[in-house]
Amino acid sequence: MDLFHLSFINLTLSSTKPTRTGYTFLGWSTSSTATSATYSAGGTYTANSGATLYAVWKINTYTVSYDANGGSGAPDSQTKTYGTNLTLSDVIPIRSNYNFKGWATTNTATTATYAAGGVYTENAKVTLYAVWELAYWIPKIKSINIARCDTNGTMDSYGTCAKISFDWECCQITGVNNISSITIGYVLSDPASVTNVNVPVSGISGSVSKVIGSDQLSTDDQYTIIITAKDSKNGVSSAEIVLSKSSFTMDILAGGKGIAIGKPAEDENLFDVGWDLKARKEVYDKFGSRICNGLASYIGTGDDGIDPDTTVDQLVITDKNVPVNGLAYVESMFFDKKSTDTNRSQIAVPYSAEDSLYHRHYYNGSWSEWRRANVVDQKVLWNGAYYLTSNQTAVLSEPISAQSNGIMLVFADLDSSGNGEESWAAQQGYWAYFIPKQAVADFSGRFWTCSTQWWSAIAPQLVIKGFYVTDTKITGHSISVTKTDTVNGTRSVLRRIYGV
Numbered sequence: 001m002d003l004f005h006l007s008f009i010n011l012t013l014s015s016t017k018p019t020r021t022g023y024t025f026l027g028w029s030t031s032s033t034a035t036s037a038t039y040s041a042g043g044t045y046t047a048n049s050g051a052t053l054y055a056v057w058k059i060n061t062y063t064v065s066y067d068a069n070g071g072s073g074a075p076d077s078q079t080k081t082y083g084t085n086l087t088l089s090d091v092i093p094i095r096s097n098y099n100f101k102g103w104a105t106t107n108t109a110t111t112a113t114y115a116a117g118g119v120y121t122e123n124a125k126v127t128l129y130a131v132w133e134l135a136y137w138i139p140k141i142k143s144i145n146i147a148r149c150d151t152n153g154t155m156d157s158y159g160t161c162a163k164i165s166f167d168w169e170c171c172q173i174t175g176v177n178n179i180s181s182i183t184i185g186y187v188l189s190d191p192a193s194v195t196n197v198n199v200p201v202s203g204i205s206g207s208v209s210k211v212i213g214s215d216q217l218s219t220d221d222q223y224t225i226i227i228t229a230k231d232s233k234n235g236v237s238s239a240e241i242v243l244s245k246s247s248f249t250m251d252i253l254a255g256g257k258g259i260a261i262g263k264p265a266e267d268e269n270l271f272d273v274g275w276d277l278k279a280r281k282e283v284y285d286k287f288g289s290r291i292c293n294g295l296a297s298y299i300g301t302g303d304d305g306i307d308p309d310t311t312v313d314q315l316v317i318t319d320k321n322v323p324v325n326g327l328a329y330v331e332s333m334f335f336d337k338k339s340t341d342t343n344r345s346q347i348a349v350p351y352s353a354e355d356s357l358y359h360r361h362y363y364n365g366s367w368s369e370w371r372r373a374n375v376v377d378q379k380v381l382w383n384g385a386y387y388l389t390s391n392q393t394a395v396l397s398e399p400i401s402a403q404s405n406g407i408m409l410v411f412a413d414l415d416s417s418g419n420g421e422e423s424w425a426a427q428q429g430y431w432a433y434f435i436p437k438q439a440v441a442d443f444s445g446r447f448w449t450c451s452t453q454w455w456s457a458i459a460p461q462l463v464i465k466g467f468y469v470t471d472t473k474i475t476g477h478s479i480s481v482t483k484t485d486t487v488n489g490t491r492s493v494l495r496r497i498y499g500v
Helices: 437-442
Strands: 023-029 054-059 061-067 078-081 098-104 126-134 140-149 161-169 179-187 195-199 205-212 223-231 236-243 250-252 259-261 271-273 315-318 328-334 344-350 358-363 379-386 393-395 406-413 430-436 447-455 460-469 473-476 492-499
Touching (some): 140 236, 161 223, 179 205, 195 205, 406 437, 460 492
Parallel strands (some): 259 271
Antiparallel strands (some): 023 054, 061 078, 098 126, 140 161, 161 205, 179 195, 179 223, 315 328, 328 344, 344 358, 379 492, 406 430, 406 492, 447 460
8 A cells, every 4th residue: 555645634544454365454564574553444644754554464263173072082172274284183082882983073973074183174163073983882771661460470559579571682883792691689778688580591682571579579668670781791781660669549557546548557546648638628636726827817806806815726817915006917836735724925917017026925824915026127217407496396207106116316516617507517426315115105295305415616515405206206395405596505406317
Protein backbone atom coordinates (compact mmCIF):
# COMPACT_ATOMS: atom_id res chain seq x y z
CA MET A 1 0.00 0.00 0.00
CA ASP A 2 1.56 3.32 -1.13
CA LEU A 3 0.54 6.45 0.78
CA PHE A 4 0.28 10.07 -0.36
CA HIS A 5 -0.13 12.23 2.76
CA LEU A 6 -0.68 15.97 3.22
CA SER A 7 1.36 17.38 6.10
CA PHE A 8 -0.52 18.16 9.27
CA ILE A 9 -3.63 16.25 8.13
CA ASN A 10 -4.19 12.74 9.60
CA LEU A 11 -4.93 10.04 7.06
CA THR A 12 -7.55 7.29 7.60
CA LEU A 13 -6.20 4.06 6.17
CA SER A 14 -8.29 1.84 3.91
CA SER A 15 -10.51 -0.67 5.74
CA THR A 16 -9.99 -3.25 2.99
CA LYS A 17 -8.20 -6.36 4.29
CA PRO A 18 -6.06 -8.41 1.91
CA THR A 19 -6.31 -12.22 1.92
CA ARG A 20 -3.73 -14.99 1.71
CA THR A 21 -4.52 -18.68 1.73
CA GLY A 22 -3.41 -20.33 4.95
CA TYR A 23 -2.62 -17.06 6.70
CA THR A 24 -4.38 -14.57 8.97
CA PHE A 25 -4.00 -10.81 8.25
CA LEU A 26 -2.70 -8.97 11.37
CA GLY A 27 -2.46 -5.40 9.95
CA TRP A 28 0.10 -3.14 8.26
CA SER A 29 3.74 -2.34 8.88
CA THR A 30 6.41 -0.17 7.20
CA SER A 31 8.70 -3.25 7.12
CA SER A 32 8.18 -6.18 4.78
CA THR A 33 9.64 -8.58 7.41
CA ALA A 34 7.59 -7.41 10.39
CA THR A 35 5.85 -10.04 12.55
CA SER A 36 3.55 -7.60 14.35
CA ALA A 37 1.38 -4.82 12.90
CA THR A 38 1.93 -1.07 13.35
CA TYR A 39 -1.37 -0.05 11.77
CA SER A 40 -4.76 -1.75 11.57
CA ALA A 41 -7.06 -1.72 8.55
CA GLY A 42 -9.09 1.49 8.78
CA GLY A 43 -6.63 2.93 11.31
CA THR A 44 -5.02 6.43 11.31
CA TYR A 45 -1.68 7.38 9.71
CA THR A 46 -0.15 10.48 11.33
CA ALA A 47 3.44 10.60 10.07
CA ASN A 48 4.29 13.59 7.86
CA SER A 49 5.99 11.51 5.17
CA GLY A 50 5.16 9.09 2.41
CA ALA A 51 5.34 5.38 3.14
CA THR A 52 4.76 1.92 1.79
CA LEU A 53 2.77 -0.29 4.18
CA TYR A 54 3.34 -4.04 4.00
CA ALA A 55 0.74 -6.60 5.05
CA VAL A 56 1.72 -8.54 8.18
CA TRP A 57 0.72 -12.21 8.10
CA LYS A 58 0.49 -15.01 10.66
CA ILE A 59 0.47 -18.57 9.39
CA ASN A 60 -2.59 -20.59 10.49
CA THR A 61 -2.27 -23.49 12.95
CA TYR A 62 -4.74 -26.26 13.82
CA THR A 63 -5.20 -28.38 16.96
CA VAL A 64 -5.28 -32.16 16.61
CA SER A 65 -6.87 -33.77 19.70
CA TYR A 66 -7.12 -37.44 20.68
CA ASP A 67 -9.99 -39.31 22.37
CA ALA A 68 -9.40 -42.84 23.77
CA ASN A 69 -13.09 -43.58 23.02
CA GLY A 70 -13.72 -45.92 25.96
CA GLY A 71 -10.09 -46.68 26.63
CA SER A 72 -7.36 -44.77 28.45
CA GLY A 73 -3.92 -43.28 27.78
CA ALA A 74 -4.78 -41.08 24.76
CA PRO A 75 -1.86 -38.93 23.47
CA ASP A 76 -1.63 -35.22 24.26
CA SER A 77 -2.96 -32.76 21.65
CA GLN A 78 -0.70 -31.67 18.78
CA THR A 79 -0.53 -28.54 16.63
CA LYS A 80 -0.45 -28.68 12.80
CA THR A 81 0.85 -25.75 10.75
CA TYR A 82 -0.73 -24.79 7.43
CA GLY A 83 0.93 -26.47 4.49
CA THR A 84 3.11 -28.70 6.65
CA ASN A 85 2.29 -32.38 7.21
CA LEU A 86 1.94 -33.45 10.87
CA THR A 87 3.35 -36.76 12.10
CA LEU A 88 0.76 -38.14 14.51
CA SER A 89 1.74 -39.37 17.96
CA ASP A 90 2.92 -42.97 18.16
CA VAL A 91 1.41 -43.34 21.66
CA ILE A 92 -1.18 -46.15 21.63
CA PRO A 93 -4.12 -46.09 24.10
CA ILE A 94 -5.25 -49.23 25.89
CA ARG A 95 -8.63 -50.86 26.61
CA SER A 96 -9.25 -54.10 28.42
CA ASN A 97 -10.22 -56.98 26.06
CA TYR A 98 -9.84 -54.79 22.94
CA ASN A 99 -7.21 -54.35 20.21
CA PHE A 100 -6.35 -50.84 19.00
CA LYS A 101 -6.84 -50.50 15.22
CA GLY A 102 -5.95 -46.81 14.72
CA TRP A 103 -7.66 -43.42 14.64
CA ALA A 104 -10.81 -42.11 12.94
CA THR A 105 -12.67 -38.80 12.85
CA THR A 106 -15.89 -40.25 14.38
CA ASN A 107 -16.41 -42.17 17.62
CA THR A 108 -18.52 -44.84 15.90
CA ALA A 109 -16.03 -45.82 13.19
CA THR A 110 -15.15 -49.49 12.82
CA THR A 111 -12.19 -48.92 10.49
CA ALA A 112 -9.23 -46.62 11.06
CA THR A 113 -8.36 -43.60 8.88
CA TYR A 114 -4.98 -42.90 10.47
CA ALA A 115 -2.41 -45.18 12.09
CA ALA A 116 -0.47 -44.32 15.23
CA GLY A 117 2.60 -42.39 13.98
CA GLY A 118 0.89 -41.76 10.63
CA VAL A 119 0.66 -38.49 8.71
CA TYR A 120 -2.12 -35.89 9.02
CA THR A 121 -2.29 -33.60 5.96
CA GLU A 122 -5.55 -31.69 6.38
CA ASN A 123 -5.45 -27.98 7.14
CA ALA A 124 -8.22 -28.14 9.77
CA LYS A 125 -8.59 -28.85 13.46
CA VAL A 126 -9.83 -32.35 14.31
CA THR A 127 -10.52 -34.79 17.14
CA LEU A 128 -9.28 -38.30 16.40
CA TYR A 129 -11.12 -41.17 18.09
CA ALA A 130 -9.58 -44.53 18.89
CA VAL A 131 -10.99 -47.41 16.85
CA TRP A 132 -11.26 -50.67 18.79
CA GLU A 133 -11.74 -54.32 17.91
CA LEU A 134 -13.03 -56.70 20.54
CA ALA A 135 -10.27 -59.14 21.43
CA TYR A 136 -11.96 -61.30 24.09
CA TRP A 137 -15.00 -61.29 26.34
CA ILE A 138 -15.71 -63.18 29.51
CA PRO A 139 -18.52 -65.78 29.52
CA LYS A 140 -21.97 -64.38 28.90
CA ILE A 141 -24.92 -65.26 31.17
CA LYS A 142 -28.24 -64.17 29.69
CA SER A 143 -32.02 -64.75 29.59
CA ILE A 144 -32.23 -65.52 33.33
CA ASN A 145 -35.55 -66.63 34.82
CA ILE A 146 -36.30 -67.61 38.42
CA ALA A 147 -39.40 -68.70 40.32
CA ARG A 148 -40.37 -70.55 43.50
CA CYS A 149 -41.26 -74.20 43.01
CA ASP A 150 -41.60 -77.52 44.81
CA THR A 151 -38.88 -80.19 44.89
CA ASN A 152 -40.04 -81.51 41.51
CA GLY A 153 -39.67 -78.12 39.80
CA THR A 154 -43.41 -77.43 39.61
CA MET A 155 -44.12 -73.70 39.98
CA ASP A 156 -45.51 -72.86 43.45
CA SER A 157 -45.76 -69.34 44.93
CA TYR A 158 -45.23 -70.85 48.39
CA GLY A 159 -42.56 -73.33 47.28
CA THR A 160 -39.40 -73.83 49.32
CA CYS A 161 -37.22 -74.49 46.26
CA ALA A 162 -36.32 -72.30 43.28
CA LYS A 163 -36.10 -73.14 39.58
CA ILE A 164 -33.46 -71.15 37.65
CA SER A 165 -33.01 -71.17 33.88
CA PHE A 166 -30.54 -69.22 31.71
CA ASP A 167 -28.34 -69.34 28.62
CA TRP A 168 -24.54 -69.12 28.53
CA GLU A 169 -21.84 -68.59 25.88
CA CYS A 170 -18.02 -68.46 25.72
CA CYS A 171 -15.89 -66.16 23.51
CA GLN A 172 -14.31 -67.82 20.42
CA ILE A 173 -12.54 -64.76 18.93
CA THR A 174 -9.10 -65.84 20.07
CA GLY A 175 -9.57 -69.56 19.42
CA VAL A 176 -11.51 -72.46 20.87
CA ASN A 177 -12.65 -71.59 24.39
CA ASN A 178 -14.84 -74.08 26.29
CA ILE A 179 -16.82 -73.63 29.48
CA SER A 180 -14.93 -74.75 32.56
CA SER A 181 -17.57 -74.56 35.32
CA ILE A 182 -20.93 -73.05 36.31
CA THR A 183 -22.18 -72.75 39.90
CA ILE A 184 -25.48 -71.46 41.28
CA GLY A 185 -25.43 -70.12 44.84
CA TYR A 186 -28.11 -68.73 47.16
CA VAL A 187 -27.75 -66.66 50.31
CA LEU A 188 -29.88 -64.65 52.76
CA SER A 189 -27.46 -61.81 53.60
CA ASP A 190 -23.93 -62.93 54.53
CA PRO A 191 -21.84 -63.58 51.35
CA ALA A 192 -19.56 -65.89 53.34
CA SER A 193 -22.45 -68.31 53.87
CA VAL A 194 -23.39 -68.83 50.21
CA THR A 195 -24.66 -72.32 49.45
CA ASN A 196 -23.32 -73.31 46.01
CA VAL A 197 -24.63 -75.96 43.62
CA ASN A 198 -22.38 -77.19 40.77
CA VAL A 199 -24.01 -77.47 37.33
CA PRO A 200 -22.58 -80.09 34.90
CA VAL A 201 -21.84 -78.27 31.61
CA SER A 202 -19.54 -78.56 28.56
CA GLY A 203 -18.96 -76.97 25.18
CA ILE A 204 -18.88 -73.35 24.03
CA SER A 205 -22.56 -72.43 24.68
CA GLY A 206 -25.70 -73.91 26.14
CA SER A 207 -28.72 -73.58 28.42
CA VAL A 208 -29.29 -74.47 32.08
CA SER A 209 -32.48 -75.33 34.00
CA LYS A 210 -31.84 -76.24 37.62
CA VAL A 211 -33.88 -76.69 40.82
CA ILE A 212 -32.05 -75.51 43.94
CA GLY A 213 -32.82 -75.05 47.63
CA SER A 214 -33.33 -78.65 48.80
CA ASP A 215 -36.74 -77.68 50.21
CA GLN A 216 -34.97 -75.23 52.60
CA LEU A 217 -35.90 -71.83 51.14
CA SER A 218 -38.21 -70.14 53.66
CA THR A 219 -41.31 -68.49 52.22
CA ASP A 220 -40.78 -65.64 54.74
CA ASP A 221 -37.33 -64.71 53.43
CA GLN A 222 -35.84 -63.12 50.34
CA TYR A 223 -32.73 -64.73 48.80
CA THR A 224 -29.98 -63.53 46.48
CA ILE A 225 -29.21 -66.04 43.72
CA ILE A 226 -25.64 -65.86 42.32
CA ILE A 227 -24.72 -67.52 39.00
CA THR A 228 -20.97 -67.82 38.26
CA ALA A 229 -19.46 -69.02 34.96
CA LYS A 230 -15.75 -69.71 34.23
CA ASP A 231 -14.20 -70.53 30.83
CA SER A 232 -10.99 -72.31 29.81
CA LYS A 233 -9.13 -68.99 29.55
CA ASN A 234 -9.92 -68.37 33.23
CA GLY A 235 -12.40 -65.64 32.35
CA VAL A 236 -15.07 -65.38 35.09
CA SER A 237 -18.47 -63.68 34.99
CA SER A 238 -21.33 -63.62 37.47
CA ALA A 239 -24.93 -62.48 37.63
CA GLU A 240 -27.22 -61.87 40.60
CA ILE A 241 -31.00 -62.10 40.78
CA VAL A 242 -33.40 -61.88 43.70
CA LEU A 243 -35.81 -64.60 44.78
CA SER A 244 -38.61 -62.71 46.56
CA LYS A 245 -40.51 -63.72 49.63
CA SER A 246 -43.77 -65.49 49.07
CA SER A 247 -46.62 -63.05 48.55
CA PHE A 248 -49.14 -62.96 51.40
CA THR A 249 -52.54 -61.28 51.31
CA MET A 250 -53.12 -62.18 54.97
CA ASP A 251 -51.07 -64.31 57.32
CA ILE A 252 -51.78 -65.46 60.89
CA LEU A 253 -48.91 -66.26 63.24
CA ALA A 254 -48.80 -69.80 64.57
CA GLY A 255 -50.92 -69.91 67.72
CA GLY A 256 -53.15 -67.09 66.46
CA LYS A 257 -51.39 -64.34 68.45
CA GLY A 258 -50.34 -62.15 65.50
CA ILE A 259 -51.77 -61.14 62.16
CA ALA A 260 -50.24 -59.49 59.09
CA ILE A 261 -51.51 -58.17 55.78
CA GLY A 262 -49.27 -58.09 52.73
CA LYS A 263 -46.41 -59.82 54.58
CA PRO A 264 -45.71 -62.82 56.80
CA ALA A 265 -46.90 -62.58 60.40
CA GLU A 266 -43.73 -62.50 62.51
CA ASP A 267 -44.52 -60.88 65.89
CA GLU A 268 -46.96 -61.70 68.64
CA ASN A 269 -49.63 -59.21 69.74
CA LEU A 270 -49.16 -57.11 66.56
CA PHE A 271 -51.34 -56.24 63.60
CA ASP A 272 -48.62 -55.75 60.98
CA VAL A 273 -49.34 -54.16 57.59
CA GLY A 274 -46.77 -54.55 54.82
CA TRP A 275 -48.60 -52.34 52.30
CA ASP A 276 -49.24 -48.61 52.16
CA LEU A 277 -52.32 -47.89 54.28
CA LYS A 278 -55.16 -45.68 53.05
CA ALA A 279 -57.75 -45.14 55.79
CA ARG A 280 -61.12 -44.04 54.42
CA LYS A 281 -62.47 -43.38 57.90
CA GLU A 282 -61.05 -41.69 60.99
CA VAL A 283 -58.34 -43.63 62.84
CA TYR A 284 -58.09 -43.38 66.63
CA ASP A 285 -55.27 -44.18 69.02
CA LYS A 286 -55.51 -46.37 72.11
CA PHE A 287 -56.60 -43.35 74.18
CA GLY A 288 -59.58 -42.71 71.93
CA SER A 289 -58.06 -39.63 70.26
CA ARG A 290 -58.23 -39.11 66.51
CA ILE A 291 -54.88 -39.50 64.75
CA CYS A 292 -54.80 -36.14 63.01
CA ASN A 293 -51.82 -36.45 60.62
CA GLY A 294 -51.56 -32.65 60.70
CA LEU A 295 -55.30 -31.99 60.22
CA ALA A 296 -56.69 -29.86 63.05
CA SER A 297 -60.05 -30.49 64.73
CA TYR A 298 -62.54 -27.59 64.63
CA ILE A 299 -66.12 -27.47 65.86
CA GLY A 300 -66.83 -23.74 66.25
CA THR A 301 -65.92 -20.54 68.09
CA GLY A 302 -66.66 -19.00 71.47
CA ASP A 303 -68.52 -21.28 73.85
CA ASP A 304 -68.94 -23.80 71.03
CA GLY A 305 -65.20 -24.00 70.46
CA ILE A 306 -62.77 -26.65 71.67
CA ASP A 307 -61.23 -25.76 75.02
CA PRO A 308 -57.42 -26.24 74.99
CA ASP A 309 -57.51 -26.58 78.79
CA THR A 310 -59.36 -29.89 78.57
CA THR A 311 -58.82 -31.28 75.04
CA VAL A 312 -56.83 -34.45 74.46
CA ASP A 313 -56.80 -33.99 70.67
CA GLN A 314 -53.33 -33.51 69.24
CA LEU A 315 -54.22 -30.46 67.11
CA VAL A 316 -57.23 -28.12 67.26
CA ILE A 317 -58.33 -24.72 65.94
CA THR A 318 -60.12 -22.57 68.49
CA ASP A 319 -60.46 -19.05 69.88
CA LYS A 320 -61.10 -20.26 73.41
CA ASN A 321 -58.39 -19.75 76.06
CA VAL A 322 -55.79 -18.85 73.43
CA PRO A 323 -53.12 -16.10 73.73
CA VAL A 324 -54.19 -14.14 70.62
CA ASN A 325 -57.28 -12.31 69.42
CA GLY A 326 -59.12 -14.71 67.12
CA LEU A 327 -58.46 -18.28 66.14
CA ALA A 328 -55.23 -20.16 66.81
CA TYR A 329 -53.81 -23.60 66.15
CA VAL A 330 -53.12 -25.37 69.47
CA GLU A 331 -50.98 -28.51 69.53
CA SER A 332 -50.85 -30.68 72.67
CA MET A 333 -47.97 -32.98 73.65
CA PHE A 334 -48.44 -35.73 76.23
CA PHE A 335 -46.17 -38.10 78.08
CA ASP A 336 -47.09 -41.71 78.84
CA LYS A 337 -50.85 -41.22 78.56
CA LYS A 338 -53.54 -38.83 77.37
CA SER A 339 -55.95 -37.40 79.93
CA THR A 340 -57.08 -34.03 81.28
CA ASP A 341 -55.09 -34.49 84.49
CA THR A 342 -51.72 -35.63 83.08
CA ASN A 343 -48.76 -33.28 82.70
CA ARG A 344 -48.53 -31.88 79.16
CA SER A 345 -47.36 -28.95 77.06
CA GLN A 346 -49.05 -26.87 74.38
CA ILE A 347 -47.96 -24.66 71.49
CA ALA A 348 -50.26 -22.00 69.99
CA VAL A 349 -49.84 -20.43 66.54
CA PRO A 350 -52.13 -17.63 65.24
CA TYR A 351 -54.50 -18.87 62.53
CA SER A 352 -54.59 -15.77 60.32
CA ALA A 353 -52.44 -13.06 61.95
CA GLU A 354 -48.75 -12.26 61.81
CA ASP A 355 -47.55 -13.14 65.27
CA SER A 356 -45.15 -15.43 67.06
CA LEU A 357 -45.46 -18.84 68.70
CA TYR A 358 -46.76 -19.15 72.24
CA HIS A 359 -46.24 -21.99 74.67
CA ARG A 360 -47.43 -23.14 78.09
CA HIS A 361 -47.51 -26.28 80.21
CA TYR A 362 -49.81 -28.11 82.58
CA TYR A 363 -47.96 -29.30 85.67
CA ASN A 364 -49.18 -30.60 89.02
CA GLY A 365 -52.79 -29.70 88.32
CA SER A 366 -52.58 -26.21 86.85
CA TRP A 367 -51.76 -24.41 83.62
CA SER A 368 -48.96 -21.87 83.34
CA GLU A 369 -49.51 -18.56 81.55
CA TRP A 370 -49.12 -18.47 77.79
CA ARG A 371 -45.63 -17.20 76.99
CA ARG A 372 -44.67 -15.68 73.68
CA ALA A 373 -41.64 -17.26 72.04
CA ASN A 374 -38.65 -14.97 72.39
CA VAL A 375 -38.43 -13.88 68.78
CA VAL A 376 -37.29 -10.27 68.55
CA ASP A 377 -38.16 -8.54 65.27
CA GLN A 378 -36.69 -5.05 65.46
CA LYS A 379 -38.35 -2.53 63.17
CA VAL A 380 -38.88 1.22 62.88
CA LEU A 381 -42.41 2.11 64.04
CA TRP A 382 -41.99 5.87 63.66
CA ASN A 383 -39.43 8.18 62.08
CA GLY A 384 -39.40 11.95 62.46
CA ALA A 385 -38.11 14.87 64.55
CA TYR A 386 -40.24 15.96 67.54
CA TYR A 387 -39.48 17.88 70.72
CA LEU A 388 -42.56 16.01 72.08
CA THR A 389 -44.42 19.17 72.98
CA SER A 390 -48.17 19.01 73.56
CA ASN A 391 -49.06 19.59 69.91
CA GLN A 392 -46.94 16.70 68.62
CA THR A 393 -48.14 13.05 68.32
CA ALA A 394 -46.07 10.17 66.97
CA VAL A 395 -48.48 7.62 65.46
CA LEU A 396 -46.92 4.11 65.37
CA SER A 397 -47.02 1.93 62.26
CA GLU A 398 -47.78 -1.11 64.46
CA PRO A 399 -49.24 -1.33 67.97
CA ILE A 400 -46.89 -1.83 70.89
CA SER A 401 -48.79 -4.99 71.84
CA ALA A 402 -47.65 -6.58 68.55
CA GLN A 403 -43.96 -6.19 69.45
CA SER A 404 -41.91 -8.88 71.12
CA ASN A 405 -40.96 -6.87 74.20
CA GLY A 406 -41.90 -3.22 73.80
CA ILE A 407 -40.54 -0.04 72.21
CA MET A 408 -37.29 1.92 72.27
CA LEU A 409 -37.36 5.74 71.99
CA VAL A 410 -34.17 7.21 70.48
CA PHE A 411 -33.32 10.91 71.05
CA ALA A 412 -30.51 12.92 69.43
CA ASP A 413 -28.95 16.39 69.64
CA LEU A 414 -30.63 19.14 67.65
CA ASP A 415 -28.60 19.99 64.55
CA SER A 416 -27.91 23.70 65.06
CA SER A 417 -25.50 23.98 62.14
CA GLY A 418 -28.34 25.00 59.81
CA ASN A 419 -31.52 26.89 60.56
CA GLY A 420 -31.99 25.47 64.04
CA GLU A 421 -35.04 23.41 63.20
CA GLU A 422 -35.52 19.85 64.44
CA SER A 423 -33.23 17.57 62.42
CA TRP A 424 -30.79 14.72 62.93
CA ALA A 425 -27.44 15.99 64.22
CA ALA A 426 -24.39 14.62 62.43
CA GLN A 427 -21.87 12.99 64.79
CA GLN A 428 -23.73 14.09 67.92
CA GLY A 429 -24.96 12.22 71.01
CA TYR A 430 -27.88 9.75 71.09
CA TRP A 431 -30.03 8.53 74.01
CA ALA A 432 -32.38 5.53 74.14
CA TYR A 433 -35.34 4.91 76.45
CA PHE A 434 -37.11 1.49 76.68
CA ILE A 435 -40.81 1.06 77.53
CA PRO A 436 -42.02 -2.54 78.18
CA LYS A 437 -45.18 -3.50 76.34
CA GLN A 438 -46.65 -4.98 79.54
CA ALA A 439 -46.31 -1.57 81.20
CA VAL A 440 -48.21 0.03 78.31
CA ALA A 441 -50.95 -2.60 78.66
CA ASP A 442 -51.14 -2.00 82.42
CA PHE A 443 -50.96 1.82 82.25
CA SER A 444 -52.32 2.77 78.83
CA GLY A 445 -52.66 6.52 78.33
CA ARG A 446 -50.63 7.39 81.42
CA PHE A 447 -48.03 10.17 81.64
CA TRP A 448 -44.34 9.24 81.31
CA THR A 449 -41.15 11.26 81.71
CA CYS A 450 -37.54 10.67 80.78
CA SER A 451 -34.37 12.70 80.70
CA THR A 452 -31.75 13.11 77.97
CA GLN A 453 -28.70 15.33 77.64
CA TRP A 454 -27.42 18.00 75.34
CA TRP A 455 -23.66 18.39 75.06
CA SER A 456 -23.08 22.14 75.19
CA ALA A 457 -19.71 23.79 74.75
CA ILE A 458 -19.44 24.20 78.54
CA ALA A 459 -20.99 21.08 80.08
CA PRO A 460 -23.69 18.49 79.40
CA GLN A 461 -27.17 19.92 79.98
CA LEU A 462 -30.14 17.89 81.31
CA VAL A 463 -33.24 17.81 79.07
CA ILE A 464 -36.66 16.69 80.39
CA LYS A 465 -39.22 14.99 78.12
CA GLY A 466 -42.84 14.26 79.08
CA PHE A 467 -45.38 12.31 77.03
CA TYR A 468 -48.48 10.06 77.08
CA VAL A 469 -48.28 6.48 75.81
CA THR A 470 -51.05 4.28 74.39
CA ASP A 471 -50.81 1.10 72.34
CA THR A 472 -50.75 3.00 69.03
CA LYS A 473 -49.28 6.47 69.65
CA ILE A 474 -47.13 8.74 71.79
CA THR A 475 -48.35 12.30 72.46
CA GLY A 476 -46.07 15.04 73.80
CA HIS A 477 -46.54 17.29 76.84
CA SER A 478 -45.73 20.92 77.51
CA ILE A 479 -43.08 19.92 80.03
CA SER A 480 -40.83 18.88 77.11
CA VAL A 481 -38.30 21.66 76.44
CA THR A 482 -37.94 23.06 72.92
CA LYS A 483 -35.38 25.02 71.00
CA THR A 484 -36.81 28.28 72.35
CA ASP A 485 -36.29 27.31 76.00
CA THR A 486 -33.33 28.80 77.82
CA VAL A 487 -32.95 26.26 80.62
CA ASN A 488 -32.12 22.61 80.99
CA GLY A 489 -30.52 22.47 77.57
CA THR A 490 -32.74 22.93 74.52
CA ARG A 491 -31.32 20.62 71.93
CA SER A 492 -32.85 17.12 72.37
CA VAL A 493 -35.15 15.71 69.63
CA LEU A 494 -37.07 12.40 69.34
CA ARG A 495 -35.93 10.83 66.06
CA ARG A 496 -36.89 7.13 66.06
CA ILE A 497 -39.26 4.72 67.77
CA TYR A 498 -38.25 1.06 67.35
CA GLY A 499 -40.32 -2.04 68.04
CA VAL A 500 -38.20 -4.57 69.92
